[in-house]
Amino acid sequence: MLLSQQEGPVAIIAIHRAEALNTLTHELILRLTEEIRRWGAEKAVRIIVLTGSGDKAFVGGVDVRAMMDLDEDGAERFITDLHRCCLAVRQSEKLVIASINGYALGGGLELVASCDLRIASERARFGMPEVRVGIPSVIEAAILPRLIGLGRAAELVYLGEMIDAQEAWRIGLVNKVVPHEQLKEATRQMAEKALQCGPTAMVLQKKLIAQWMDLSLSDAVEAGIRAFRETYKTKEPKEGMKAFLEKRKPKY
Numbered sequence: 614m615l616l617s618q619q620e621g622p623v624a625i626i627a628i629h630r631a632e633a634l635n636t637l638t639h640e641l642i643l644r645l646t647e648e649i650r651r652w653g654a655e656k657a658v659r660i661i662v663l664t665g666s667g668d669k670a671f672v673g674g675v676d677v678r679a680m681m682d683l684d685e686d687g688a689e690r691f692i693t694d695l696h697r698c699c700l701a702v703r704q705s706e707k708l709v710i711a712s713i714n715g716y717a718l719g720g721g722l723e724l725v726a727s728c729d730l731r732i733a734s735e736r737a738r739f740g741m742p743e744v745r746v747g748i749p750s751v752i753e754a755a756i757l758p759r760l761i762g763l764g765r766a767a768e769l770v771y772l773g774e775m776i777d778a779q780e781a782w783r784i785g786l787v788n789k790v791v792p793h794e795q796l797k798e799a800t801r802q803m804a805e806k807a808l809q810c811g812p813t814a815m816v817l818q819k820k821l822i823a824q825w826m827d828l829s830l831s832d833a834v835e836a837g838i839r840a841f842r843e844t845y846k847t848k849e850p851k852e853g854m855k856a857f858l859e860k861r862k863p864k865y
Contacts, residue, residue, distance in 0.1 A: 614641045615648055616666065622659040623804050624652040624707075627666045634673030635665040637720050639691055646698040653705040659812060660804045661705065663728060664712040668793070671713045671737065672721025677746060695720055696752040699727040703753075703823060706816045708807050712800040713737045713787065718775070723753035726760060729819060730807075731786070732800055733778045734793040739786060740775035759826055761786050811849040812865055 616627040626648055628635040637645075652661050665671040675695070683691060702709050702724065711717075711728035718740045725731055725739070741750045741757075750770040757766035761784045769776070778790045791799040807815065817840040824836045844850055849865060856863035 614638075615644055617648060617652070619655075619658065622657060622808060623662060623801075624655065624658045624660070625662045625664065626652070627664050628672055629666040631665070631667030631669065633676065634670035634716060635667070635721075636670075636673045636676040637695070638676050638679045639694065642691075642694050642698050646694070646701050649698070649701040649705060649709075653701070653707050658707060659815070660807055661707045661709045662712050662800055662804065663702070663709060663724065664800075665714055668715060668736070670715040670721070671711070671717040672724055673716045674719035674721055674742070680748075692752060695723070699723055699753040702727040706819065708815055708819060710800060710803060710807075712796060713778075714793070714796055719743055719750070723756075725786075726756040727753050729822075730788050730803060732789045732791065732796070732803055733781060733787045734796045735778050735790055736793045737778040737781070737787075737790075738775045739769075739778075739781050740773065741769045742773040742775075744771065745773040756826075809862060811844070811847075811853055811863070813847045813849050814844055814853075817843055 614629055616629045618625050626645070628637075628641070628645065630636060630641070649661065652658050680688070680691065708730070709728045711725045711731045713725060713731060713733040715734065715736055716738050717725045718738075719742060722739055722741055741754060743750045754770060757769065765784050778787065781787045782790045789799065789803070821833075821837055821840050825833050828836060852865065853863045
């Protein structure tokens with residue numbers, strides 16, 4: 614169900630149900646949550662890349678057969694566990710990059726939205742089709758208005774239609790779109806750029822962005838001041854600025 618590997622400071626998790634468009638079952642959701650937390654606890658890892666197996670799908674949504682016969686209590690447990698999986702991504706101290714190789718629908722798009730950076734193949738397609746099977750889009754779908762605006766988010770969740778990769782880039786849903794055959798290398802390059810930044814600064818920056826989504830402007834500024842002070846408990850600012858002046862890469 615999952616394929617994981619480590620390449621230096623980068624952990625790559627691939628959802629491995631290509632024959633079923635990498636759709637999520639309850640068991641897979643629980644395993645993915647554990648895997649994200651496991652790599653999040655690895656000190657040698659700074660970045661987690663989340664992707665899908667095969668050439669067709671990142672995550673083609675939740676397996677409809679896994680939800681069809683749920684009762685009210687089962688439905689609540691299922692969706693709560695999917696939320697916890699997305700929350701593991703959002704709360705991880707590691708930078709999480711979504712490398713989107715195909716369909717990202719429903720719960721798959723919620724996983725994408727939970728990641729810190731998003732890079733997509735030109736073949737990728739995005740959508741929130743839940744209303745078409747009689748359920749609302751919930752949990753991390755709430756991030757979408759913050760990413761792309763209320764109007765575009767409303768269009769996705771009310772109509773259940775898909776958009777292509779270029780449209781996703783145009784509205785700010787993804788950071789970059791590349792030719793399909795270049796996705797792995799482009800993802801590697803994005804991770805490499807992030808690795809050139811201060812490790813402590815990156816951890817604090819991720820926490821700040823999460824706070825920016827919830828706090829008032831004045832409280833967010835105060836949180837930023839505290840984070841700025843926190844970085845000076847380390848040697849990273851001095852090394853980063855010295856490297857800048859000496860026109861070399863910093864040694865964090």
